[in-house]
Amino acid sequence: MKLSLSISLISFSFCFFLLIASVSSEERASTPPRGWNSYDSFSWIISEEEFLQNAEILSQKLLAQGYEYAVVDYLWYRRKVPDAGADSLGFDMIDQWGRMMPDPDRWPSSSGGNGFTEVANKVHSMGLKFGIHVMRGISTQAVNDNSPILDTTTGRAYEESGRVWQAQDIALKEQTCAWMPNGFMSVNTDLGAGKAFLRSLYQQYASWGIDFIKNDCVFGADLNINEITYISEILKELDRPILYSLSPGTTATPDMAKAVSGLSNMYRITGDDWDTWADVAAHFDVARDFAAAKMIGSGGLLGTSWPDLDMLPLGWLTDPGSNEGPHRACRLTIQEQRTQVTLWSIVKSPLMFGGDLRNIDNTTFGLITNPTLLEINSYSSNNAEYPYLYGAYPNNRKLGRSRMNPTSREESEVEVLGLTSCKDPKASGWLVKELDQDLERICWKGNMEGRHGEPFCLSKRNSLVESDQETLHRSQYQGTLQLLASENAEFCLDASPGRKVTSSEFTRGSFSRCSWNANQMWEFHSNGTLTSSYSGQCAMRKIVKADDTASGARAWIATGRSGEIFLAYFNTNAIEMLIATHVSELGKALPGRNITSCTGKEIWTDTSYERPVTDTIATVVDSHDCALFVFNCN
DSSP states (O other): OEEOOOHHHHHHHHHHHHHHOOOOOSOBTSSOOEEEESHHHHTTOOOHHHHHHHHHHIIIIIGGGTOOEEEEOSOTTBOOOTTOOTTOSSOBOEETTSOBOOOTTTOGGGGGGTTTHHHHHHHHHTTOEEEEEEOSSEEHHHHHHTOBOEETTTTEEOEETTEEOBHHHHEEEEEEETTEEEEEEEEOTTSHHHHHHHHHHHHHHHHHTOOEEEEEEEEGGGOOHHHHHHHHHHHHHOSSOOEEEEEEOTTOOHHHHHHHGGGOSEEEOSSOOOSSHHHHHTHHHHHHHHHHTTOTTEEETTEEEEEEOOOBOOSEEOOTTOSSOSOEEOOSOHHHHHHHHHHHHHTTOOEEEOSOGGGOOHHHHHHHTOHHHHHHHHHOEEEEEOOEEEEEOTTTOOEEEEESSOOSTGGGEEEEEEEEOTTSGGGOOEEEEEEETTEEEEEEOTTTTTTTTSOOEEEEOOOSSOOHHHHHHHHHTTTOBOEESSTTOOEEEESOSSSOOOTTTOOSOEEEEOOSOGGGOEEEOTTSOEEETTTOOEEEEEEEEOTTTTTTEEEEEEEOTTSOEEEEEEEOSSSOEEEEEEHHHHGGGSTTOOOOOEEEEETTTTEEEEEEEOSEEEEEEOTTOEEEEEEEEO
C-alpha cells in the first residue's frame, strides 16, 4: 500500500527545518542516554494517543532524573489489521519513494504526508526528545513494488548512467533480516542509488524532528558495517543532532564493537532482555568482557558511545512478539529487579525503561530513580568487575576466599576454617588483635598475612542493647564469644547447624545468622586455641582446593566523581550467601589507590559504616539479590 506524498511539501518542510534547527556544539551522549521505549509494554501496536500519554508522564515524573528520550519502537508503519504481525508482508504504509510512513489509523496526525512531525512537536513541547525504531535497509514491500528512489538534491527520481534507479536495483535480497525475513533487506551502499535511498530516509527523519534513531538488525549476528558507516556519515552532515543506536546485538563481541563504536552512540551487546532471571543473569559475563575491553564510554558518533544491555522490562508489560498491549506485571522478584537496575547502572548501560508509565508503581519508580544508581550510571569511572571475593553459605555449606576466574593452581586454592582436636598443635594459631578500646578481633597468627596478603580475622560480636533473653544466654555461656565474618555482618561462625560432628565431617567452616545457640559459642584460650562450646573441638585455618567456593558471587567496582568508591555484590545463587572482600584488596582494582580503611553505607539495607572498616566488607545477600556500598576510603 502506498501513501501519496507531495515532493514540494517535503522539500519545503526540510528546507524550513534546516533554517530553524539549532546546531548543537555539545558532545552527544556524554553520559549514558536515558528514556522510555514502547516495546516492552506495547510490542508493535502502540497508538499515537497511548504514546503521548506515556510521554506526558515521562516528562512529569522522570525528565528531572534524566529520562529525556521518548522512543516509539518497531513497526509504527504497519497497519493494525487481522493477519498483520511482526513478520507479515503487505500491511505497511510506504510513500512513493519506498520509505516507511506511520500508520494513519494508529497515528492520525501523520495523515497527509506529515509523518511524525506533529508527534515530535508535542514531545518537544514537553521538554523531551523524540526517537523512533527503524530496520535495516529497505522493506520487502518497497522492493516488491519496485519503488523509485528519491534524489534529495533534485527532488526527483534518482538518475545515473542514463537510467532511473528503483528499489530492485539496490536491494541485496540475500541479506534479509534473520529474525524478520519478510520485512527488510540490506541495500547496496556501493551504488550511488543505494546511498541516495538511505540519504532520503534519514533526511526525512530529521525533517520530522527526530532526535534518536534505533537502527535494528545491523549489529551483532546481523552486522552490516557498510550500512552503519554510511548512515553515520549522513547523520554527521545533518544540522540536527540525532543519537544513533544499534540493535539487536546477539553474538556481539568487543572486537566487533570496536568497529562500530565510533560510528554510533550506543549499541546493543545482548539479545532481547525480558523479565526472567535467566535473561538478567546472562548479562554478567558480557558486561564484564566489554568493560575489560575498555569499551565503556569510548569515542562515538560526534561524542561518546555506550554498550547497551537493553531496556529495563519492569512494571506493567506485554509479552515478546505479542499483538497485545500491556496486560501483566513484571515477573522478576523485587530482588531480581534490584539486581538488574544495579547492574545496568554500574555497568553504565543506557537506561531505557520499558514498562507502561500509565501504571508505574512506587517500587518500580523508586528503583529507576534511585539517586545513587543514577549518579553511578552518569558519573562513575573505572567501572569493572571486581574479582577479589570470598563467600559463605548457610546450613554448613562452604566458606572460603578465592579470586574469580582463577588462572593458576595457587589461585584455585582457598583459605577455609575447619575443626580439629584441641590437642593438635596446629590448632594453636589464634590471637586477639586490639583495634581500639572497644573493638577486638580474633586473628589467625600462623602466617598472619595469609595467601592473599591479609590476615584471616573474625570480629567479636557486641550487642549494644541486651534483651532479657540475651542476658540469660550470656549468663549461661559465660566467657564465650560469638564471632562475625566482619564487624558489620550479622552472620556468626557456626560449629554445626544441628548436631555434634567429628572433625572429618566438619570439613569446612559454616556461617549462619547469629542466634543464641551453643554451636555459635566459642572460647578463646591463652594458648591460642579457639574452642567450640558445642563440639569441644578447636577451629583452625586450612588451605583446600577452591572447588565452587564463592561460586555465584559477582561484584563490580567503580569510583565516583568525588573520589568515593562504589562496590556492588551480586548473588546469582538460588540460596542466600555471605559475600565479602578485604578492604586492602579494593586498591588492587583501582589504579593508584592504596586503601586501608573505609566508612560509608550500604544502600539497599540503609546500613551505616560509621566506624572505619579496616578488615572485611561482608554482608549476607539474598538469592538473586545485590548489595550496593558507597564508601569513602583512605
